[in-house]
Amino acid sequence: MASYRERLVPSPWIFIATALLIPASMVVFAPIQGIGFALGAGIGVVLYAGVIGTLVGTAPVIEVADGELRAGRAHIPVGLVSAVEGFDGSDAALERGRRLDARAYLCIRGWIAPVVKATIADPQDPTPYWLVSTRRPGDLKKAVEAARSSAV
Numbered sequence: 001m002a003s004y005r006e007r008l009v010p011s012p013w014i015f016i017a018t019a020l021l022i023p024a025s026m027v028v029f030a031p032i033q034g035i036g037f038a039l040g041a042g043i044g045v046v047l048y049a050g051v052i053g054t055l056v057g058t059a060p061v062i063e064v065a066d067g068e069l070r071a072g073r074a075h076i077p078v079g080l081v082s083a084v085e086g087f088d089g090s091d092a093a094l095e096r097g098r099r100l101d102a103r104a105y106l107c108i109r110g111w112i113a114p115v116v117k118a119t120i121a122d123p124q125d126p127t128p129y130w131l132v133s134t135r136r137p138g139d140l141k142k143a144v145e146a147a148r149s150s151a152v
Contacts, residue, residue: 002065004143008133009059011111018055021048060107062134064143069118071107071132078147082121086137088114101128108133116140 022044029040060072068075087095092115096108105127108115112133119129134140 002063003147004062004064004140006062006134006136006140007059008062008107008109008112010055010109014055014111015052018051019048021051060109062107062132062140064140064147067147069130069144069147071105071130074105074107074130076118076120076130078144080120080122080125081118081144081148083119084141084144085117085119086114086134086141087117088137095131100131103128105130107131116144118144 022041025044025047026037026040029035029043030037061070062072063070064078067078069078069081092113095115095117103126108131112135114134114137116132116134116137117129118132120127132140
């Protein structure tokens with residue numbers, strides 16, 4: 001049973017911004033003989049649906065279940081996580097930018113500002129920590145800590 005689960009789907013403004021594909025394709029295809037605005041709009045709708053399908057279909061899942069922390073395709077036992085910190089606002093921007101270690105595992109999305117940093121305690125693992133986007137950093141932190149304490 002999952003104690004935490006979140007799918008990192010795009011924010012509503014991403015859907016609105018990508019809707020600009022429809023008028024853009026109308027402008028591109030309208031001058032072509034025999035296509036016109038109607039078919040251009042149809043092509044734009046198909047392109048828009050493809051982009052939305054790709055964004056939603058490839059959205060990673062963040063989950064704490066069965067004694068593991070899962071972020072996208074990666075997973076690690078919570079027993080190997082030594083510390084969990086949540087960051088929001090300018091602190092989150094610093095963690096994703098100037099404070100970022102190039103060896104860290106990243107599962108971040110630009111449309112989700114808060115992040116959680118899970119420090120890895122495995123001496124054999126070259127990854128010092130995971131940096132994971134989440135809309136609920138406090139809940140993710142509590143879930144990892146609860147799973148860690150119940151695993152001991």
